[in-house]
Amino acid sequence: MQNIITNAMTVYPQVARVVVAVDCIIFGFDGRQVKLLLIHRGFEPEKGRWSLMGGFVRGEEGLDIAAARVLKELTGLEGVYMKQLSTFGEPRRDPVERTVSVVYFALIDINQYAAPLSDRFRAEWFTLKKIPPLIFDHREMVTQALVRLRQDAETQPVLFELLPAKFTMPQLQSLYEGVFSRKFDKRNFSRKVLASGLIVRTKAKEKSGSRKGAFLFRLNKSRRTLRPVFEHIAN
Amino acid sequence: MQNIITNAMTVYPQVARVVVAVDCIIFGFDGRQVKLLLIHRGFEPEKGRWSLMGGFVRGEEGLDIAAARVLKELTGLEGVYMKQLSTFGEPRRDPVERTVSVVYFALIDINQYAAPLSDRFRAEWFTLKKIPPLIFDHREMVTQALVRLRQDAETQPVLFELLPAKFTMPQLQSLYEGVFSRKFDKRNFSRKVLASGLIVRTKAKEKSGSRKGAFLFRLNKSRRTLRPVFEHIAN
DNA sequence: ATGAATAATTGTCATAATGACACTTTATTT
DNA sequence: AAATAAAGTGTCATTATGACAATTATTCAT
CATH class of the missing domain: 1.10.10.10 (Winged helix-like DNA-binding domain superfamily/Winged helix DNA-binding domain)
Structure with a gap:
């Protein structure tokens, strides 16, 4: 497997390059309530605060693939069908470095996926009415996802x-x-x-x-x- | 105005940085038919072929702003309300260099905006049934936009x-x-x-x-x- | 065994929305 | 004055909706 950018390849001159991330919003239902899955962010800045499952897109990786990988790494969840929601790219949304984040969301049956979540991951479910403060613009992402979820649910099963x-x-x-x-x-x-x-x-x-x-x-x-x-x- | 990334700032180590672009899909209606606005791409690769209005996001520029600027530069259109559609990021979608493209779309009244489009821009309207071959994955972007447009139109005016x-x-x-x-x-x-x-x-x-x-x-x-x-x- | 308690299940009726359908109106052109 | 072309409008049968409360099935307590 070769690197896609070789010395021989032309590259666009004078163009800014930025970090691209993915964030995953997982909605779940336990038979009674709709909930949102969150984790303790594992690195600085904002380490330890509540966050969506996020990570950086790798060089040779498509966005959907990156989202699936990140979700797996942080929660153990696999085979979850995620849909792209929207992309957030305000220049200062991440204080460390400009980061454009592509947001994905999914719906799962909590009981079905209870096992993988168990121990080594510190992910937790929150009811929609008790979402804790989130880092960066993650709260806005969740709000948009809910709007979209309702919109989709109105017209599709x-x-x-x-x-x-x-x-x-x-x-x-x-x-x-x-x-x-x-x-x-x-x-x-x-x-x-x-x-x-x-x-x-x-x-x-x-x-x-x-x-x-x-x-x-x-x-x-x-x-x-x-x-x-x-x-x-x-x- | 300072550069957001100064030497003093920490940056994420070991993370790939990629070019981020925006592409604009403009749907118009002339009183009879729904049409799509396209331009001749102005630079290599694929120079001269039909394309959506696209360009690169600059360092200190949010995505919405970038989309508005690109549209203005390539068509003269201003004040068009665009909505974000989706982001395309397959590793090889642009053969020159990995580029993640955030796609925007808008609806306008063609007659109202006839003037700015006139001379120096080479933009043209195409009916939906006669869209020419487009570069990269632009055709897929248009298809998705149409799906979204219909979806939105079902529930909102x-x-x-x-x-x-x-x-x-x-x-x-x-x-x-x-x-x-x-x-x-x-x-x-x-x-x-x-x-x-x-x-x-x-x-x-x-x-x-x-x-x-x-x-x-x-x-x-x-x-x-x-x-x-x-x-x-x-x- | 009986009765109380709890949640699931089911039906009616008046009103509103839908879809199928074709003739009349208005103003121009010949 | 007649022909033409497109706009405008009404009926009816069927279906969908929203508001409303009594009955059923089972378990638990006495």
Whole structure:
């Protein structure tokens, strides 16, 4: 494997070169609440303060790859599907040196990923209402991610990423309520979700957390977008 | 004004530094069709081929600022509101040197901005169906921008950015049809748009392009999102 | 065994939004 | 005055929505 920049290659003259970083925002759902994963930053400046999972992009590494690597290194999480959110590049956002940061975000089912997070990593989950002060512009990143998450969730069935393969209707509703910070009527909620044809009821029941037990649902194999696609101007 | 990186400042050791660029995608509407603005690239490699408006971010310059400057330099356009789309950073996307490009996009009313584009710039408008081959990954950037534009237009009244202050109902419908690449029923279309309360009919008529003439509409002063916000899961 | 307690599940009705559909109006041109 | 071209407008059947509360299934306590 060779270095991509060899002596023979032309390079753009007179152009500033800067450090490029990635930051990862991981939202999780534990069946009750939507949470955000944070770590204690491991190096100066701001060492020890709460931070998103971030790191520098390496020479021969694409952005998506870098984000996956950084997440793995700092939390042990692997195979998490992350989407690019936005890029932050104010000249002084990082006091050490100009750093442009590409932000990724993902949704996961906390219970599914509980194991890797355990010991050697100092990552912790925070509910959205109790996010501690974060370094740099990380708080702004999270705010933007939430806006985007809600926007996406309005038009696409993305929130199912946060659930286990089988889930109950009350869990699904809590999830939506958590993400949108509001309550829904349970009769209307289930009517609407079922009408979408996206989920199917199984025969099994989940029997913890309630005396009666709740039926488990799963995603319909033939996943589609909710309603052929939402268009406020249609036909 | 000082340089932000002084000798006294610590810098991150062992970290790769790369060129950061911005590329601008400008969508326009001329009353009939949605179009894309392109220029002949002015430097090697790929000099002379069609390209988005791009340039390098300077040392002390934020990303938004850089995008506005680059657009101005290459097209003369000023005061265009651009939104960040996404960042492209595959290691070999630019064959000269690794370059991470932050992509911005905007919507404008072509007629309003006709003047600045005129002579000394070699920018040209292309209909979406006749986009020529573009350099690097610019075609992919445009594709993503269109997806995003449609997504945004489904939930927010963004398309009005593409229209002059006063516009006719048939123009508005053409715009939506152009962006979504489909036809709408004019009765249902106007019913729906009017029901949103977003636009108001004026007494004036636009009398070119039709014998009868068409009433002019304007945006309602009290702009809101179309319907309090679209939620596929609500209440 | 019985009853109390807890959370899940389910239905109605009035109103609003949607989609399919075609004729009338207005002003110009011939 | 008639033809033409595009703009403007109405109905109806179907579906989606939002507001609303009683019933069911199970466990726990007595």
